[in-house]
Amino acid sequence: MLSNSRSPDVADRPGAHSNVILAIILVSYVMIVLDISVVLTGLPKIHQQLGFSETNLAWVQSAYTLTFGGFLLLGARAGDILGRRRMFIAGIMVFTLASLAIGASPTATWMLVWRGIQGVGAAILAPSSLSLLQTNFAEGHARTRAVSYYAAAAGASATVGLVLGGVLAEWVSWRAGFYINLPVGIGLIWATRRFIAETPRHTGTFDIPGAVTSTLGMGGLVYGFIRSAHTGWADPLTLATLGTAIVLLVAFVAIEAWVRQPILPLHLFANRVRSGAYGARVLYLGAMVGFFFFTTLYLQEVVGYSPAWTGLAFIPATILHVPSAIAVPRLVKRYSPKLLLFVGMIAGIVGMAWLSRVSAHSGYWVSVALPMLLIGVSQGLTLSPLTSAGVVSVTDRDAGAASGAVNVAHQLGSSVGLSILVAVASIGAGNLTGSALTAHRITTAFDAGTVMLMLALLVVTLTIILPVSRVSAKPATASA
Numbered sequence: 001m002l003s004n005s006r007s008p009d010v011a012d013r014p015g016a017h018s019n020v021i022l023a024i025i026l027v028s029y030v031m032i033v034l035d036i037s038v039v040l041t042g043l044p045k046i047h048q049q050l051g052f053s054e055t056n057l058a059w060v061q062s063a064y065t066l067t068f069g070g071f072l073l074l075g076a077r078a079g080d081i082l083g084r085r086r087m088f089i090a091g092i093m094v095f096t097l098a099s100l101a102i103g104a105s106p107t108a109t110w111m112l113v114w115r116g117i118q119g120v121g122a123a124i125l126a127p128s129s130l131s132l133l134q135t136n137f138a139e140g141h142a143r144t145r146a147v148s149y150y151a152a153a154a155g156a157s158a159t160v161g162l163v164l165g166g167v168l169a170e171w172v173s174w175r176a177g178f179y180i181n182l183p184v185g186i187g188l189i190w191a192t193r194r195f196i197a198e199t200p201r202h203t204g205t206f207d208i209p210g211a212v213t214s215t216l217g218m219g220g221l222v223y224g225f226i227r228s229a230h231t232g233w234a235d236p237l238t239l240a241t242l243g244t245a246i247v248l249l250v251a252f253v254a255i256e257a258w259v260r261q262p263i264l265p266l267h268l269f270a271n272r273v274r275s276g277a278y279g280a281r282v283l284y285l286g287a288m289v290g291f292f293f294f295t296t297l298y299l300q301e302v303v304g305y306s307p308a309w310t311g312l313a314f315i316p317a318t319i320l321h322v323p324s325a326i327a328v329p330r331l332v333k334r335y336s337p338k339l340l341l342f343v344g345m346i347a348g349i350v351g352m353a354w355l356s357r358v359s360a361h362s363g364y365w366v367s368v369a370l371p372m373l374l375i376g377v378s379q380g381l382t383l384s385p386l387t388s389a390g391v392v393s394v395t396d397r398d399a400g401a402a403s404g405a406v407n408v409a410h411q412l413g414s415s416v417g418l419s420i421l422v423a424v425a426s427i428g429a430g431n432l433t434g435s436a437l438t439a440h441r442i443t444t445a446f447d448a449g450t451v452m453l454m455l456a457l458l459v460v461t462l463t464i465i466l467p468v469s470r471v472s473a474k475p476a477t478a479s480a
Contacts, residue, residue: 286417
């Protein structure tokens with residue numbers, strides 16, 4: 001999508017064999033995304049059974065997305081050095097084991113610890129999946145098609161996870177959503193060993209200081225923002241945590257500029273399109289994860305839907321999402337990729353702003369379902385171009401690092417973005433309590449999500465949509 005150039009390291013694959021490889025990659029990614037969303041509609045049940053506080057409930061998501069994002073760069077580097085198929089299988093094993101432990105959670109602490117370990121498994125698995133996609137599909141139409149299905153799988157599994165999680169939480173148990181990963185994980189390991197060849201291994205070392213400072217820095221940001229929702233911004237520990245997090249992230253950048261083999265090569269950001277794609281992805285995913293999280297709370301705690309009906313209520317977000325994402329390879333032949341990206345961003349802004357007007361007395365079809373349709377179109381048209389933009393013009397040697405950067409931006413938006421929305425949602429609550437407080441937090445969060453999407457559009461416009469001939473050596477191909 002971003003370039004018609006072709007990497008000499010990518011061989012053409014027979015159609016049937018390439019479809020099997022694509023299926024394995026897509027199922028692995030579905031499993032990762034499913035476990036982000038399957039827990040959402042079960043949050044009220046988890047809240048009751050394991051004793052989470054209302055503000056700490058966000059950690060059920062953040063413990064996973066935080067370690068996911070924090071260790072992604074190290075996971076991507078491990079794939080480059082040890083072999084991407086080997087790390088792909090290792091990631092599936094860790095992820096599956098952690099899923100079983102989460103399903104058996106006796107306490108909130110146990111669940112959060114294993115959600116963190118599950119995030120580590122996802123951090124090993126995700127960059128290897130995208131790297132295998134890059135190395136098995138030539139840049140051009142074949143890769144555009146594969147990336148579009150990759151994005152469609154993410155959207156479909158996110159909504160399927162919401163529906164499945166709600167149905168299981170109400171009629172079986174929220175724990176069942178994690179147990180289903182066992183047969184899927186075993187099947188993926190067998191299929192990977194059978195059909196996917198190992199990639200070349202590169203000599204190198206692991207950037208442990210970079211991994212530690214990036215993980216602790218992002219963790220500090222998430223903890224500080226979530227804590228602020230409970231203690232306020234004048235709390236000394238909150239301010240100290242955020243300050244320390246910023247220092248650690250600055251140290252991380254300094255380490256990456258100094259070490260010989262960084263987990264995040266800073267030269268990846270020399271390309272204006274890639275840099276814009278990473279920044280826009282952080283903002284976009286922050287808003288979208290906030291959409292799923294706060295809409296779930298609205299439907300169950302304000303409107304009074306059951307978990308099963310809450311999951312079904314998200315179907316409008318998928319009806320147009322999946323077809324839009326699958327249609328991207330055909331649409332880019334007729335329209336500019338930049339136009340698709342712009343239309344997708346605008347649809348998201350309108351949908352989120354519309355959703356921010358909900359109240360306890362709003363009707364579902366007009367106030368929730370219709371804006372969900374727009375948000376679904378937005379995700380379908382936006383995520384695939386942003387993914388392609390994040391790996392445009394990278395060499396095979398940097399494929400793992402670029403894949404890691406895309407996934408880090410994704411999880412950074414999911415974890416830090418959600419924590420920011422949780423913090424902002426408490427502003428102006430005053431003496432509100434009960435459902436009135438919850439309704440205020442939800443609409444405020446949607447307002448903040450709308451602002452995030454507007455900022456994402458600004459970043460995309462300045463770095464991808466507008467001409468970049470003075471920055472890029474290939475302005476015609478570095479489009480979107």
